[in-house]
Amino acid sequence: MTALLEDPAGKPLGFALPAGEVVTDMAEAPWFWLSATAPEAGLVERLRAAHRRTGLWPVLLGDDPLCVAADLHPDLSGHLSGPTDGVVTATDLDAWIVAEWAEIIAENEANDYWEPEERVSALAPAGASWPGLALAGAQIAEPLAVADAIVAHVLENEWLGEPRLALVPSRAGSEALLRLGWRPSEVSDIAPFAAMVQGWEDRFGARVVALKPSTLYMSVAAPPATAEHALHVAAEHLVFCPDAVFQCSESFLDHAESLVGQAHWGFWWD
Structure with a gap:
């Protein structure tokens, strides 16, 4: 994220991002990058392929993208301090x-x-x-390829209204849910939900591809x-x-x- 702040035109991704901004938390620490407009499916595919190198997980955000995350946690520091936050045994x-x-x-x-x-x-x-x-x-296709196909389907069919792209510093989509602070209506603690998503990532090749304030879309490769x-x-x-x-x-x-x-x-x- 620091590198994105310093050089949003290409490093460390190796290619330029469209117009966007780094959203900060209440302590003014980098939280996630948010595109200014709807992304192309090809960009999301390239960013997902680069995830292992960059540590940035691409997630489409629909409706009001900041309502997906920013209004849901008054203090995000606990979700940004380390990869073990929100772990459920x-x-x-x-x-x-x-x-x-x-x-x-x-x-x-x-x-x-x-x-x-x-x-x-x-x-x-x-x-x-x-x-x-x-x-x-049983895996029927490579998980990232399925995720890319579902992203293209979501964008083509306009499931998200006016989507924007978030790049979240996360090891996987399940951790991105925690780091975004996403929490659907009537859910008081997202941690066990993120733990279930992590299990689906492992057992069904599932990948988090898109969020709205109370909606979650996942691709499934198995x-x-x-x-x-x-x-x-x-x-x-x-x-x-x-x-x-x-x-x-x-x-x-x-x-x-x-x-x-x-x-x-x-x-x-x-």
């Missing part, structure tokens, strides 16, 4: 997931809208019990290939974002069926 994450799952199942069981055979408990791999994390998917595997992955999605299952799909089963071979996942919080 496997034990902590498992306990959080189990608690969230139990609450969601209880609400689903009590909702008369669902017939018994339509409820999550009748469809999930372990019924009303948390089934544990799903097994990794999606579930069978209905059984998809139901298990859908259980994770239900914990992560119930609205994506019950408001963006007709049912838990419908959401699971949509995941088979799907190269992108979208999550939306009401």
